[in-house]
Amino acid sequence: MKYTTLKKTDMKISKIGVGTNKIGGHNIFKGLDENEGKAFLIEAINLGMNFIDTADIYGPARSEELIGEVLQNSGFKREELVIATKGGVEWNIPGGGTRRNNKPEYFRSAVEASLRRLRTDYIDLYYLHWPDNETPFSESIGELARLKEEGKIRAIGVSNLPIDQLREAAQVTEIAAAQSDYNMFDRNVEKDVLPFCVQNEISFIPCYPLASGLLGGHYKMGDPTPKGLTEEQFHKRLEVVENLKVVAEEKEVTLSNLALAxxxxxxxxxxxxxxxxxxxxxxxxxxxxxxxxxxxxLDRIQKILG
Structure with a gap:
């Protein structure tokens, strides 16, 4: 495994981290096997993947609970792992459903709850998961800064912020990481978010790096069109995938590894x-x-992507 340093910190993170929304994320995926999910996490850590990414809304709460079980029962050294989680989406509200909540008191309670579920004394990287577009960042990010001063979190991240909000958040305190959708088919962050991160020493961590499986080669012509795509978009992307597969085969790597690389x-x-x-x-x-x-x-891939 190869490693780098999370910006504005001394934390060493693996270049290939561990996304855990399929570990206990029963509200996102159907048919998840929790024991298999824990085995996936254990194998990933054994392979050197020390950067573990979760969120309190996965499950809800269940992903953090399962990670906490692994941390407690598998003999891994806590200080060798970098645990990232996210908060700011409230569930168990009257009438059901979820709502975004960035109020300082909610963030404080959310961090405390995540600490309990993860069975740890500190969270290495804590993200504001989604902006509620009501609470000023001076209050929401400001509370995360206070939690950092108290030692409950080591670094602050933001997720799903457009460029104007990212700029605003970065004025409140040091932002170590930003997370947004980014893959070969979704490159919107290249316009402004990614350059801002480079200029301001913020680690960018892509969400959905394999485009929900499309860049894993799991789809073919005739399959049902994935949610969020028109039939025409789906077919065009499948054509791109077929051309990318040629590059991957010549390089003797999988399509997914080509996309991640x-x-x-x-x-x-x-x-x-x-x-x-x-x-x-x-x-x-x-x-x-x-x-x-x-x-x-890279130039050849660029031509394929258009």
Whole structure:
């Protein structure tokens, strides 16, 4: 495994991290096996993936609980792991559903609850998960800064912020990481968010690095169109995937590892956090850390992506 340093910290993070929304994320995915999910996490850590990304809304709460069980029962050294979680989405509200809540008192209670579920005394990286567009960042991020001063979190991150909000948040306190959707098919952050992160020494961590499985090669013509895409968009993306598969085959790597390596080759991207359901997924994605793309290969991929 290869490592880098999370910006504005001394924390060493693996280039290939561990996305855990499929570990106990029953409100996101159907048919999850919790024992398989824990085995996936254990295998990932054994392979050197020390950067573990979760959120309190995964489950809800269940992903953090399962990670906490692994931390307590598997003999790993806590100080060798970098645990990132997110808060700011409230559940168990009257009438059901969820709502965004960035109020300082909610963040404080959310951090305390995450600490209990993760069975740890501190959270290495804590993200504001979604902005509620009501609470000023001086209050929400300000409370996270106070929690950092108290030693309950070590670094502050933000997630799903457009550029104007990212700029505003960065004026309140040091932001170590930003997380937003980014993959070969969704490159909106290249316009402004990613350059801002580079200029301001913020580690960028892509969400959905494999485009919800499309860059894992799991779809083919005739499959139902994935949610969020038109049939035309789906077919065009499948054509791109077929061309990318040729590059991957020539390089003797999987399509998913090509896609992850492409992300890591982008300036500002410090780690990627692919998820998985079982140990084999960890074994596959860990290999992406060893894939190096030449400038010629990057240019060829760019032409394919258009």
């Amino acid at each position: 492409w992300l890591l080759a982008q300036d500002g991207v410090d780690s990627v956090i692919p998820g998985g359901r079982h140990p084999g997924h960890a074994q596959g994605t860990a290999k992406a850390a060893e894939v190096k793309l030449s400038q010629g290969e």
